[in-house]
Amino acid sequence: xxxxxxxxxxxxxxxxxxxxxxxxxxxxxxxxxxxxxxxxxxxxxxxxxxxxxxxxxxxxxxxxxxxxxxxxxxxxxxxxxxxxxxxxxxxxxxxxxxxxxxxxxxxxxxxxxxxxxxxxxxxxxxxxxxxxxxxxxxxxxxxxxxxxxxxxxxxxxxxxxxxxxxxxxxxxxxxxxxxxxxxxxxxxxxxxxxxxxxxxxxxxxxxxxxxxxxxxxxxxxxxxxxxxxxxxxxxxxxxxxxxxxxxxxxxxxxxxxxxxxxxxxxxxxxxxxxxxxxxxxxxxxxxxxxxxxxxxxxxxxxx
Numbered sequence: 001x002x003x004x005x006x007x008x009x010x011x012x013x014x015x016x017x018x019x020x021x022x023x024x025x026x027x028x029x030x031x032x033x034x035x036x037x038x039x040x041x042x043x044x045x046x047x048x049x050x051x052x053x054x055x056x057x058x059x060x061x062x063x064x065x066x067x068x069x070x071x072x073x074x075x076x077x078x079x080x081x082x083x084x085x086x087x088x089x090x091x092x093x094x095x096x097x098x099x100x101x102x103x104x105x106x107x108x109x110x111x112x113x114x115x116x117x118x119x120x121x122x123x124x125x126x127x128x129x130x131x132x133x134x135x136x137x138x139x140x141x142x143x144x145x146x147x148x149x150x151x152x153x154x155x156x157x158x159x160x161x162x163x164x165x166x167x168x169x170x171x172x173x174x175x176x177x178x179x180x181x182x183x184x185x186x187x188x189x190x191x192x193x194x195x196x197x198x199x200x201x202x203x204x205x206x207x208x209x210x211x212x213x214x215x216x217x218x219x220x221x222x223x224x225x226x227x228x229x230x231x232x233x234x235x236x237x238x239x240x241x242x243x244x245x246x247x248x249x250x251x252x253x254x255x256x257x258x259x260x261x262x263x264x265x266x267x268x269x270x271x272x273x274x275x276x277x278x279x280x281x282x283x284x285x286x287x288x289x290x291x292x293x294x295x296x297x298x299x300x301x302x303x
Contacts, residue, residue: 008273149199
């Protein structure tokens, strides 16, 4: 495996490519990547580099986001069939129906969505900044999509606003139950429970900290706690342990496994670099509209 990783790194240099890997990717993919992190975070960092090619190891909406914010770079996605079940749960027609029902409500769209949905939205958000995004809007009514759990979490901070949500969800976050969390807490009574905001409301209620994946990595580094129960996709345990070798991390549930995030192999990555394909292409009119929604989010000061 090490020899294959060395070949991939050599190819990346030869092709002037940058390899991006989401935090949920398999360890061997994370280890060979130039950058690891959250999806939007990776695309924004890649945009600032001299790389001519982006090879994105994640799921399809992530590669699309790279194409949205890096129009001057070639975006290669090794396995186009690696989709996102939550992103698949909403269509442009669904968005238009919500707009017709709530005509005064701006549309806030989670970046974990396909480019066509971003293109018909007013502003995007991430799991880390959804609260700041909603706070930035003067409207008292908000349409939030596609994740109902992230919408419900965000609603907690705005008693004076009404958030209407599409009933989509992330299957591997939504699967985590109160019973499983309580069982994990009983097994590890000294552990801090970190939950992702895509989890169910009753699971969020049990959390010691609610964070995005990058937020969990930062929280674990800065916390004085020595043990953590991790309420997100099990792939995050690898970078958590790598960054904090003196701390212990336990999955809240082994069921929190996204199969789509495990599709890309080192062989796929090597082939993608050799052929510079498959390429992700976004029609320019759709890209521009989607970019406006992303750019509007980026204009909001970070708290």
